[in-house]
Amino acid sequence: MHSPPATPLFDELRVSSDRLAVGRLNPGGCLVLRSLPLSALALAVSLLPASSLVAQAAAGGARGTPPRPLPLEATRSYALDTREGTWLSVDISPDGKQIVFDMLGDLYTMPFAGGEATRITNGLAFDAQPRFSPDGKSVVFISDRQGADNVHTIDLATNEIKEITRGRTNVYLSPEYSPDGQYIVASKGSFRGALPTLWMYHVRGGSGVSLYTAPANAAPGTAVQQAGASFSPDGRYLWYTQRTGAWHYNAQFPQYQVWTYDRETGEREIQSTRYGSAVRPTVSPDGKWMVYGSRYENKTGLRIRDLASGDERWLAYPTQRDEMETRAPLDALPGMSFTPDSKEIVASYGKKLWRVAVDGSGQVEIPFHVKADVAVGPEVSFTYPISDSAQFTVRQIRDGVMSPDGKQLAFISLDKLYVMDWPSGTPRRVSTLNDIEAEPAWSPDGRSLAWVTWANNGGRLYKSAMVAGRATRVLPVSASTGTFRQPVWSPNGARILVLQSGAQGRRDQTGVTGTTQLMWFAANSTSTNGDAGTLIARAAGRSKPHFSRDTTRIYLSSNNGLVSIRWDGTDEQRHLRVVGGGGDGAADDDHAHTDMTVAELELQRTPEEPNSPGPPAQLVMISPNGDVALAQINQDFYTVTIPPRGTQATVNIADPNTASFPARKLTDIGGQFPAWSSDGKRLHWSIGNAFVSFDVDSAAARDAAIAIARRDSVPEASRPRPYVPLEQRIVMQGTRDIPSATVVLRNAKLVTMKGDEVIARGDVVVKNNRITAIGAAGTVTVPSGATEMDLAGATIIPGFVDTHAHLRAERGSIHESQPWAYLANLAFGVTTTRDPQTATTDVLTYQDLVETGQIIGPRVYSTGPGIFSTDNIRDQEHARSLLKRYSSYYDTKTIKMYVSGVRQVRQWIITAAREQQLMPTTEGSLDVKLNLTETLDGYPGLEHSIGIVPLGADIVNFLAWSKRTYTPTLLVNYGGPWAENYFYTKEDPWANPKLQRFTAYEELALKTRRRMASMPNGGTAGGWFRDDEYIFPQLATDAAGVLRAGGRIGVGSHGQLQGLGYHWELWAMATGGLTTLEALRVSTIIGATAIGLQNDLGSLEVGKLADLLVLDRDPTTDIRNTNSIRYVMKNGRLYDGNTLAEQYPTKRTGPEVPNRPITPNTKAGTGN
Structure with a gap:
């Protein structure tokens, strides 16, 4: 199961008397033929690497059935019934009688005066940003109905939908017809690469042409992003918005400005230089006016410019907050439209549609009612029991x-x-x-x-x-x-x-x-x-010393690839550099961009795309025989032939079949800890608790047998199967740390999280690690010999669940004996963590060490390393195979679908996850369109905030109905300055005694002594912002709306300030209007439900695990009292909340973080 599926070398062969035509289907379904003389065939075959022969043999020559563009079946239906809308992109028909707009991935029309909306597209496809054609007969829009974003049109009379573009790895936004109706301009970028720029397409087809050429010798980081094209009435000028570079966290202004492009001369001219930026320019039909969006202070409004005089004024303020501080996948403002007489502009803001008079005389709401059944994928929800067995299998x-x-x-x-x-x-x-x-x-x-x-x-x-x-x-x-x-x-x-x-x-x-x-x-x-x-x-950056046949030299892996030195450290020689293995997660095999010219493809190519050089291998090791190297890129392993030459060779293994020297990919689901056998005939690695052996000779023999069978036209069913390496599970048993004792916690106020239950004065009985009785004081039976603790005046609540924790305990290949972040989180009351994307697999061992009691810390759950676009998922079967990494090997119960590919790929992943009983969560990625498509597909978790505010009832109620847990991580929120900067400004974390005790000095000093725009080692720290610039209260308000509509929201600290950061996140969420009980539910039982552990965690109930907090002050009267922790009980062990000294059942001193405190204890002499 570790051998990757093969990629056919061709889709069709045509043979004449002396020539062979080899055909490949392009993503548009067209057969592209290349002809060569038959005399060249033998030579061509002899030059193929062995992996190509294996791939072709495995393919069996059969083309098979192409995968469905959107393979997921909609099994649920959401009853949308709303008079509110979020980010509605709106356009007016040329005759002024109709309005078209988008909502939750479908397109609607209705009369200009408003009323009942009529749906014109439906299904799981996400359709957005509609614009009428000049004759009013068609609408252009962006849709992923072909598995990835493309430009489409719909004939309003026949409902026929036509593809204008046929990209497989692109993103498109903001299409617009030219005034003559012959062309469409849209912004296009790559899925995870080149920023969107303006492209022009003919309505009858073709690959289109770019309207932007980067300046010669453009400096790094100066790529531009363009969107929101609007034509002048004569079609000569294109108005659009542009910014240099991509989005930034904690962004400074200005961001975008308005530009014009002269279609006759090709000249460009900047048309604004506002501090508040300028986005979504829209030109009136009579050519007299241009309306655009801009910030004033912390709000967005619409400005109008007289194009004759250049004079401007505010037309409406405040309106819809822009998306200048995200990826803006639906543009930086929703599409708006002038009426045909140019006297009004129709725009969406405040969850409504509005007619705004150009003369400034006012605005009129356009009422609408949308009632439709929205297609939704299957629900993915599982519950995972927490075992109390004495032993468990090490992961x-x-x-x-x-x-x-x-x-x-x-x-x-x-x-x-x-x-x-x-x-x-x-x-x-x-x-x-x-x-x-x-x-x-x-x-x-x-x-x-x-x-x-x-x-x-x-x-x-x-x-x-x-x-x-x-x-x-x-x-x-x-x-x-x-x-x-x-x-x-x-x-x-x-x-x-x-x-x-x-x-x-x-x-x-x-x-x-x-x-x-x-x-x-x-x-x-x-x-x-x-x-x-x-x-x-x-x-000097070199690592992994090892040897080969030449014992006079020491081989090492380095940033320069495979190198060697003599025993005296001199004479470094560079032998091999391996690059590639990246990918953007596209569905097609060769990731072709069919609507791009070859020249443009070369210009747009990014390190994430598979035909580019890609990232260098992080590990290269020569075999003991000296002729082949092992290369690791991400989690995958390759063998690469080392060519004998005088200079270092660079081999691109993005596609091993086309590498410059024979190469082979060994893994299809990845692995860790690779090593050569001493004789160089085998490669070993492990994944989870499985040990894998790849026999190089056996694999080569199997390749040869497959090639012979294919040559001899052996039927597919009778051919040898591709080589599969040997795998063996190493079953090791760990012993769970479960105390053996009974304690009664008496006379405390109990906020149980069992519904709204609050027991004013109650008792809790804990036997071993579970709650065995709970009730009003004096009503529960006290077991004989139980320890009793009088907690009168205290409040007991369940332990906190951090649904987005990054504990960051990894320290390379050698672990920490006691990670300080685990101590800090537990001391601040976090008893359960879920890390959604750990980057490495170290967390698997740390999780087990906590379970055995060798490490003190909260319960540790994780997704393991995320599933990225670099995993290059090819089809449904590959997705199933890849997810076994988590269900079978890592035993994570959950995965992080980290923007793993286009919509088709994401649907393959959710299907495989449901089949394997994995609950995925996802990366928000500053992309509301991505967030909504994932919700439609049934993904049960969303990490990070939805950058658009405010959310209307359409999205709020849909999120709530979907039961998708929304964890906004407000400390690092999207769409505005991070909330953590607010708390760093208002609080004094440096002086917090608990942080001083449990946080490494360097970490605490770096984050709390000075706040700067960027960290010394890279990354964003933040800076200073006025209070009214922060967006987190608005995001929190929307999250509270989701909760009150019956949905789920989680508290995720993102590892920003270990321990105390959880309370900051909870307090930030409370600014959205949550009651104290709601906030406590979100931080406990709802968090447990989000990760499938609600049957064992999250509330104080009989039978549940004894994870609880004893607080000195009541959090139901003030949510900030969550930080008044006297004791933390985790799994039945009670710790002092300040020192983590164990109080019960065994008295132990608290753990110490090395070199804390770090205050210098020596004095320097003083001069005059």
Whole structure:
């Protein structure tokens, strides 16, 4: 299951007497033929890489049935019934009698005077931004009905829909007819790449032409974004809006300005320079007026310009808030339209449609009523029980490495080193060290192991002789402590090489405190104290030392690819650079942009697109035989032939079949911790707790057999199947930390979150890790021998659930013994976290370590690494295979669909997730159109805010009905300055004693001492903003509306300020008008429901897990009292809320973050 499905080399063959025509279908369905002499065929086949032959053999020559553009079946129907609308793009027919607008992905018409709307498009496709043709017979609009965005037209008489463009990986917005009706101008960009710019298409077809050419030698970061084209009445001039660069968080103004383009001369001219920017220019039919949107202070309004004099005035203010601070997928303002007599303009704002008089005499509402059944995909909702079994299966093995004879496997489980006889032996610990253990390496003779460790006082390099699979004597190799990584034995077994740096920078998290060096240590030393190593060279960004046939050289992976040096550190040689493997998640095989010329495709190409060079491999390792390299890009592994040449070769493996040298993709669902076998005949890696072996010779033999079968026209059913590597699960058991004791928490106010239940004075009985009784004080039975705690005056609530937590505990290949972020969150009352996109798989081990009690922290759930467009999902079966990464290997129960591709791809993913009982959540991506299509498709989670405010009843009620959990993460909200900047301005987090205790100094100082526009190491910190510039109260108001309409919203701190940030997020959400009980429900039971854990978490009820908070002040009277935490109980253990010292059932001192406090304790001398 690790071998990727094949891509056919051709769709059709045509043979004449002396020539062969090879045909490929382009995404538009047209067959493109290329002819070559038959005499060239033999040569062509001989030059194909083996992977191409395998792919063609696997394809079997059958074209098959093309996938449906939108494969998802609508099984639900939402009864839309509204007189409000959100972001309605509106246009008036040329005769002034009809209005067309969009709502929830369908198009509607109605009389100009208003009234009942008539739907003209329907189904799961998302149709938007309609504009009438000059003759009023057609409407142009953007639709994803072909699986991705394209420009379409609909004939209003026949309802016939026609594709104008046929892109498969593009985005389009704001189409507009030319006055003669012969052309359509729209903005086009790539799905995750080039910014949208103006393109012009003929209504009868063709690939169109770009109306923008970037200046020669344009500086990086100066790409422009163009939208909102509007023609002058004579068609000569195009008015549009443009900005340099893409959106920015915490944006500064101005953003966009209005420009004109002369279609006769090609000249461009800027038409505005306003601080408040200028967007969505709209020219009147008589050519006298131009209306556009602009900000004044913190609100958006419409301005009107007399085109003859250039004079301007405000026409309507405030109106719809613009989308200048997001991707603006539906333009920076909704489409608006002049009446044919140019006396009024019709625009949408305030959830309504309005006629605004050009002379400034006023505005009149156009009433409308939309009643329709909206097609929606199946619901995806599951509940996951939390087990109390004494043991559980460990989710991950790490750093697996096979002994040279292939008879033993060394690996890491729960951060300890194990060895087992392969393949069926019982794993045994190698040492009794209490430290974190990592990265084992076998000696060439297989008789010894080396590995590295980490503890709060630093790490060391260790070794042990192995006899019959058992360690006989564990000895330190290094005399001093430090940070050691990636040990490897020299080919003769005399030396152990390792990367070494200082321990203090890692221990205290104060940054780099010394140079990383490549060292070697004597392997045969018997010293019990270790030895001083010998310097080979500074690492200088190079890593993963290893060897090949030439034992005089040390090979390393670097930013420059595969390099090697001599033992004295000199003579660096560069051997191979591997790039590629990116992708934009398109549905078609070759990601062709069929409506772009070749020249334009080259200009628009971005690093995310598969035909570009793409990102460099993060790891390149030469095989022991020296002729092939292993390359890792993202989570996938490749083999690449190393050409013998005098200079370094760069091989692009974006498509291994067309690489410049033979290459092969080994994985289809990814993996971690790759390694060569000692003889170079196998590659090993692991994924979850599975260990995988890829036999290079067996794969080649299978390729040859398939090629022969194909050559001999063997029927498909009788041909050999593609090679599949061997896989074995390494089943390790962890022991759950479940206390064995009973406690009664007495006389506290109980806010149970069981509905609106509040017990003014009550008792809670906790046995082991679950609640066994709850009720009014004195009404519950107190078990004999139970510990009793009188909590009179306190308030008990369930522990908080953070549905969007980023705990960021990863520290490379070597873990932390106690991540400080886990302590900070637990101390601030967060007892359950869900991390939606962890970037790495380290969280799988951290989750297990928390479950065993080896790490103190909240319950840790996650999606694991997200599913990105770089996963390049090809079809429904590939989506099913890829999602097994999470359902079968990572056991995450959830995934993060992180803008993984166009609509077709996203529907494949949600289908596979439903089949595998995974609950996906998604990245908001500053894209309201994306958010709505995902809701229509049935995605159950939405991370980050919807950037448009205010939301009308159409979206609010639909979100509520869908039961999609909306977690707006207001601390990093879209559409305006981040809410965290508000709190940094108003609060004093630097002086918070709990943060001072549990937060690394560097982290706290960087975030709280000074607030700047950008971090020293990149990224956005924020800056200073007036209070009225913040948008989070408006976003919170919309979120509260979703909740009160019966929907779900979650509290997600985004890891912005570990621990306290959760309270800031909750308080920010309360600014939208939530009652205190509503806010508490959102932070507890609704959060638990969002991640499928509501049967065990989220409320104080009999049978549920004992995760609760004891507060000194009542949060039902003031939501800010959530931070008055006296005790935190998690899984039945009670901790002091300030120190995390365990109070029950065992008294223990609280954990400490190394080097806290960091205040200098020495004094300098003073002068005069």
